Amino acid sequence: MSLNALFGIGTNALATFQQALSVTGQNISNVNTPGHSRQEIILSETQPQNSRPGQVGTGVEAEQIRRSVDTFVEQQLQNSHERLGQFGATRSALNQIEPFFADSNDLGVGAAMNEFFSAWQDVANNPTDLTGRTVLLSKAAVLTGRFNQAAVQLADQREALDGQVRQGITDINGLADQVADLNVQIKFAEVSGQQANDLRDQRGRLLNQLAELIDISTLEDSTGQVNVFIGNGQSLVAGHTTYDLSGVSNSSNGGLVDVMYDAGSGATTPLQSVITGGRLKGLLDSRDTIIPSLQTTLDTLAAQLVSQINTQHQAGYGLDGSTAQAFFSSGGTTAAKMSVALTDRNKIAASSTAAGVPGNNVNALAITTLQTTAVAGLGNTTFQAYYSAAAGSFGATLQSAERDLSAQEIIHQQLEAHRAEVSGVSLDEELVNLLKYQRAFQVASKLITTSDEMLQTILSIKR
Amino acid sequence: MRVADQQIYGTLLGNLQRSRLQIMDAQEQISSQKKVQRPSDDPMAFGEIVLDKSALSRTEQWIRNISFGQSRIDAADKAVSQAQDLVTRIRELTIQGSSDTTSAQGRTAIAQEVRQLQRQLLQIANTEVAGQFIFSGTETDVRPYSSTSGDTVAYAGNSETQAVAVGENQTVQILIPGNSIFSGATTNVFDTVRDLLTALEGNDRSGVQAALGSLDQATAQLSDAQGTIGGLGNRLQVTKDALDTATLTISRAISDNQDADLATAITQLRMQEVAVEAASQAFTRIFDQTLLNYLR
Numbered sequence: 001m002s003l004n005a006l007f008g009i010g011t012n013a014l015a016t017f018q019q020a021l022s023v024t025g026q027n028i029s030n031v032n033t034p035g036h037s038r039q040e041i042i043l044s045e046t047q048p049q050n051s052r053p054g055q056v057g058t059g060v061e062a063e064q065i066r067r068s069v070d071t072f073v074e075q076q077l078q079n080s081h082e083r084l085g086q087f088g089a090t091r092s093a094l095n096q097i098e099p100f101f102a103d104s105n106d107l108g109v110g111a112a113m114n115e116f117f118s119a120w121q122d123v124a125n126n127p128t129d130l131t132g133r134t135v136l137l138s139k140a141a142v143l144t145g146r147f148n149q150a151a152v153q154l155a156d157q158r159e160a161l162d163g164q165v166r167q168g169i170t171d172i173n174g175l176a177d178q179v180a181d182l183n184v185q186i187k188f189a190e191v192s193g194q195q196a197n198d199l200r201d202q203r204g205r206l207l208n209q210l211a212e213l214i215d216i217s218t219l220e221d222s223t224g225q226v227n228v229f230i231g232n233g234q235s236l237v238a239g240h241t242t243y244d245l246s247g248v249s250n251s252s253n254g255g256l257v258d259v260m261y262d263a264g265s266g267a268t269t270p271l272q273s274v275i276t277g278g279r280l281k282g283l284l285d286s287r288d289t290i291i292p293s294l295q296t297t298l299d300t301l302a303a304q305l306v307s308q309i310n311t312q313h314q315a316g317y318g319l320d321g322s323t324a325q326a327f328f329s330s331g332g333t334t335a336a337k338m339s340v341a342l343t344d345r346n347k348i349a350a351s352s353t354a355a356g357v358p359g360n361n362v363n364a365l366a367i368t369t370l371q372t373t374a375v376a377g378l379g380n381t382t383f384q385a386y387y388s389a390a391a392g393s394f395g396a397t398l399q400s401a402e403r404d405l406s407a408q409e410i411i412h413q414q415l416e417a418h419r420a421e422v423s424g425v426s427l428d429e430e431l432v433n434l435l436k437y438q439r440a441f442q443v444a445s446k447l448i449t450t451s452d453e454m455l456q457t458i459l460s461i462k463r
Numbered sequence: 464m465r466v467a468d469q470q471i472y473g474t475l476l477g478n479l480q481r482s483r484l485q486i487m488d489a490q491e492q493i494s495s496q497k498k499v500q501r502p503s504d505d506p507m508a509f510g511e512i513v514l515d516k517s518a519l520s521r522t523e524q525w526i527r528n529i530s531f532g533q534s535r536i537d538a539a540d541k542a543v544s545q546a547q548d549l550v551t552r553i554r555e556l557t558i559q560g561s562s563d564t565t566s567a568q569g570r571t572a573i574a575q576e577v578r579q580l581q582r583q584l585l586q587i588a589n590t591e592v593a594g595q596f597i598f599s600g601t602e603t604d605v606r607p608y609s610s611t612s613g614d615t616v617a618y619a620g621n622s623e624t625q626a627v628a629v630g631e632n633q634t635v636q637i638l639i640p641g642n643s644i645f646s647g648a649t650t651n652v653f654d655t656v657r658d659l660l661t662a663l664e665g666n667d668r669s670g671v672q673a674a675l676g677s678l679d680q681a682t683a684q685l686s687d688a689q690g691t692i693g694g695l696g697n698r699l700q701v702t703k704d705a706l707d708t709a710t711l712t713i714s715r716a717i718s719d720n721q722d723a724d725l726a727t728a729i730t731q732l733r734m735q736e737v738a739v740e741a742a743s744q745a746f747t748r749i750f751d752q753t754l755l756n757y758l759r
Contacts, residue, residue, distance in 0.1 A: 031468055031469075032469075038467075094503075098501050098502060098503060099501075101501065101502045101509070103509075103512065103513050103516065104497060104499060104500045104501075104509075104512060104721060105500075106516070108513075110513045110516065110517060111516065111520075113517070114516065114517050114520035114521075115520070117520075117521075117524075118520060118521075118523075118524040118527075121524045121525075121527070121528055121627075121628060122524075122527070124528075124627065124628065125527075125528050125531040125532070125627050126531065126593075126595075127625075128595055128603055128604060129593075351601070353623075355621065355623075356601045356621070356623050357601075358601070358602070358603055358604055359595070359599075359600065359601030359602060359603035359604075359623070359625055359638065360601040360623055360625065361601075361625050361626075361627075365626070365627075365628055365634065368628055369628075369632065371517075371521065372521070372631055384513065384514060384517040385514060387513065388510040388511075388513035388514045388517075389510060391502045391506075391509055391510060391513055392502065392506045392507060392509060392510030393506070394502050394503075394506075395501070395502025395503045395504070395505070395506030395509050395510075396502075396503075396506040398502065398503035399502075399503040399504075399505075399506055402503060409477075410477075413473060413474070413477045416469070416473055417470045417473060417474060420467040420469040420470040420473065421464060421465050421466070421467065421470065422465070423467075424465075424467025424468065424469040424470060425467055425468060425469070426465060426466060426467045426468060427468050427753065427754075427755075428753065428754045429465070431753075431754050431755060431758070432754070435758070
């Protein structure tokens with residue numbers, strides 16, 4: 001056992017503690033970095049030397065810089081990101097069309113229907129009064145206006161969601177490329193025996209971003225590369241290769257894009273139906289299911305209003321003796337196209353007979369009773385009940401999206417806390433490590449000074 | 464269990480945000496005074512509000528219809544009662560005219576007064592409300608009675624009536640054609656008066672006496688009409704009272720579903736404010752708890 005060996009032990013210790021302090025430093029500096037996993041230096045004794053009476057130690061070395069991570073929690077977090085993405089997208093998509101149901105402020109379709117039928121009653125009260133007739137025509141215009149406006153809003157919202165779907169596809173492709181790049185870097189680092197801790201953290205972050213966009217499953221291979229699958233097993237990232245998604249305009253869906261998967265021979269695999277989570281799921285559901293169903297409801301309501309009112313109106317006589325006049329344009333049987341056909345208030349057919357003009361109001365009364373008549377085309381409900389059910393069902397969809405989202409946010413927060421418990425940096429802990437390794441560093445340098453003094457002592461014997 | 468700094472800040476931040484969200488919600492309720500503004504606030508309640516608002520709108524419209532009807536019925540009631548008075552006066556004059564002691568000259572003088580009364584009666588039968596004749600059936604733009612030749616008065620309206628809606632499938636008639644009041648099935652008041660005038664001016668005492676009988680029939684016919692009109696007015700009033708009550712009930716139902724309970728909202732606001740305050744204080748305390756403070 002030479003004095004040089006003692007020097008060696010001291011130098012090793014200095015280097016090792018310095019490294020330990022760097023790890024501590026890395027942890028402290030990344031205390032607020034999202035996705036950062038706490039690193040820990042694993043120290044071990046170096047190989048001892050045989051000696052008498054027994055083996056003598058040769059010092060310390062850093063065996064490994066370990067990344068503290070619980071793969072189970074990471075997996076759950078990834079799933080949670082998928083749900084957050086999905087619920088968040090649904091909620092904000094529906095939130096934007098909710099103002100359409102402005103009935104609590106008397107600005108919705110329901111309120112417009114009430115005013116329309118009230119105006120008919122005023123005409124029935126006083127069939128000869130031209131003011132009442134003018135009011136009726138303007139209330140009818142308000143009603144058709146509400147329908148038109150709602151139709152435009154819903155169509156616009158679908159377009160906007162389509163834009164977000166396209167953006168989502170671009171983002172997914174970009175993230176997939178970055179994951180593949182990191183796969184390569186990690187593979188090269190780890191094949192030479194390194195632990196690519198920080199690169200793995202980065203990749204984990206990217207995978208979470210990806211999960212927020214689309215539901216993914218991941219599988220790490222023996223070289224540390226992660227393979228990412230989407231839909232029902234389509235490979236998005238395989239080692240260093242990526243497969244692209246693309247948005248293909250679908251003419252039977254108003255030119256909105258279908259999400260297609262390109263397995264290498266063109267974007268031909270439809271993916272839409274097998275996407276089960278992430279923002280894309282929320283966007284596609286809102287764009288292709290929830291909003292279209294609302295559109296259908298409004299169109300049905302508009303069509304029934306037009307046909308019921310017109311049928312009754314055509315049976316009556318206007319002040320000018322006109323009959324068989326359409327009140328609403330008979331071609332406008334969708335919410336978008338609904339419009340008032342009558343422009344001449346004298347043609348409003350309040351009378352049921354030609355002879356009864358101007359005071360006969362029987363036809364106007366018949367029209368007012370349509371307000372409370374169950375309509376077969378609306379599933380045997382009244383106009384108002386049909387509209388109310390649609391508003392209720394839309395509200396329930398949005399409410400459950402909101403509730404799902406806030407529940408998921410709480411779950412997500414708990415998962416983040418779980419993750420922090422394993423992977424988060426505790427400044428107290430790091431402070432203790434800082435002191436621990438600093439002291440050790442100080443004493444290790446003392447070891448070198450002592451060895452040096454011993455060497456001086458030996459050297460001085462010669463003199 | 465390890466406690467990482469992220470956990471402490473994350474939990475605090477999450478709780479703070481949730482409290483702030485509830486504060487915002489409570490503030491919105493307080494400022495708008497509504498707890499259900501959007502379908503997603505309470506889908507069930509929103510659906511009910513839409514239906515109740517429709518019911519309220521209908522009920523309020525029925526009340527409007529009744530007010531409109533009442534103006535017509537009141538005008539008709541007033542007119543018929545004035546007509547009654549006129550016929551009563553004509554009857555008095557007829558009795559005078561049928562007396563033995565009345566001379567031919569006297570009868571001519573009576574006839575003059577009767578002619579005056581006839582003109583008033585004609586005016587009443589042509590009563591207008593807001594430019595519309597109320598006794599010409601549904602031909603409201605046609606003057607119902609006008610003299611054709613001499614003292615003969617003809618009816619130009621029709622026999623149709625008009626009704627207004629006063630409830631679900633309920634209507635009340637608000638128009639009574641003149642030909643069931645003045646020139647009705649039983650007797651024609653104007654014909655009676657015309658015949659009376661002829662008799663008076665022709666000094667025909669028995670003719671005058673005959674008119675007396677017809678006048679009694681006319682009075683009965685007017686009373687009948689007045690009874691009908693009174694009945695309609697009464698129905699309108701009774702229905703209106705019921706609708707007023709219904710309006711209150713529906714308004715209350717809407718309010719129950721839609722309006723914010725201020726006391727609850729304010730309490731909730733205070734509670735959440737306290738929660739935010741507490742969380743904020745906890746936040747400042749965290750700084751005191753670091754090990755760093757003890758390592759100087």
